[in-house]
Amino acid sequence: VEIEVGELSGAVPELLAELYPLASEGTPLEGSRLLVRRVAVRFECRCCGQGFGRRRDPGCPQCGSTNVDLSCGREIRLTSIDVEEGEGAGR
Amino acid sequence: MKIVVVKRILGDNDRRAAALRRKFRRAGTLAVNLISSPGSGKTALIERLVPELRRRGVSVAVIEGDVATTNDAERVEAAGAPAVQVTTSGVCHLNAAMVAAAVRRLEKLPQILFIENVGNLVCPAAFDVGEAERLVLVSLPEGDDKPEKYPEAFAGAGAMVINKTDLAAGCRFRVSRAVLAGRSVNPRLAVFETSCRSGGGIRALAGWLVARREERFGLEGQAKTRPAKRRRAPRRRK
Numbered sequence: 001v002e003i004e005v006g007e008l009s010g011a012v013p014e015l016l017a018e019l020y021p022l023a024s025e026g027t028p029l030e031g032s033r034l035l036v037r038r039v040a041v042r043f044e045c046r047c048c049g050q051g052f053g054r055r056r057d058p059g060c061p062q063c064g065s066t067n068v069d070l071s072c073g074r075e076i077r078l079t080s081i082d083v084e085e086g087e088g089a090g091r
Numbered sequence: 092m093k094i095v096v097v098k099r100i101l102g103d104n105d106r107r108a109a110a111l112r113r114k115f116r117r118a119g120t121l122a123v124n125l126i127s128s129p130g131s132g133k134t135a136l137i138e139r140l141v142p143e144l145r146r147r148g149v150s151v152a153v154i155e156g157d158v159a160t161t162n163d164a165e166r167v168e169a170a171g172a173p174a175v176q177v178t179t180s181g182v183c184h185l186n187a188a189m190v191a192a193a194v195r196r197l198e199k200l201p202q203i204l205f206i207e208n209v210g211n212l213v214c215p216a217a218f219d220v221g222e223a224e225r226l227v228l229v230s231l232p233e234g235d236d237k238p239e240k241y242p243e244a245f246a247g248a249g250a251m252v253i254n255k256t257d258l259a260a261g262c263r264f265r266v267s268r269a270v271l272a273g274r275s276v277n278p279r280l281a282v283f284e285t286s287c288r289s290g291g292g293i294r295a296l297a298g299w300l301v302a303r304r305e306e307r308f309g310l311e312g313q314a315k316t317r318p319a320k321r322r323r324a325p326r327r328r329k
Contacts, residue, residue: 009217009243010243043278055275056275066274066279070247074246077097077098078100079097081094083092084092
């Protein structure tokens, strides 16, 4: 089970990994492995469209505008599930 | 076999929050989620903002989130706004379901609804409660590195309120440091400096809130009294 965890989401990948076996116990996911992909903070400038990461000086490195959106870094998303063939055949 | 899913976790809370947001929009309510550490002055700030907003003809109500007691709701009601207390009995944040239940207990939706979250800069940052604006408070005695330590809280905020400016002499709080750190995760973050003791900065913050509401809903319902409808004079025939 692969999930994405944004740097600013508030979720802690280490804790998720630690608690996952407990949470999945007794569910169809028991025994499965959790893969956590961290997602770094990215901004996108509303003025010039430039994408950039977190930096010390706030604002767009290309045009200096502070009118920017956080494009990723706050998400907690399930991205994919990897299943061995034949495993779910009984369903 | 790899199955690609892409589904938001916390999707249940997000769905409830989206429903609340639609409800607020229909009612012309600007919902403001107030978050900070315990003791930064969230309730004191509301106590100051309520009379200032009412003076401007804006109706206000408050949802008070606390782990225990109804102290804050009593304080806010004394300041002149209807309040609903949510006691979380141990939970460290409000979620959309708790806020939806509290909203049902409000007699009517106001023009500005403050949702005072549980005092905590960690978990409240992760739970959308249907707000239109998030305000994060830091107070001078807490230190100027709060935005560096708790970037999640500032990432989605509309404004940072630096409170207790009356204590500046005793605190080594560098406003520039806090602002720089806050804006490094949120370049559009607005900043206000307030003192609930002296009332300094409260008018500017109230003005900003009113402007945010007008941005969303226009000026409708803003005036204290509706201008009387003018009757059109009957046309005289020649």
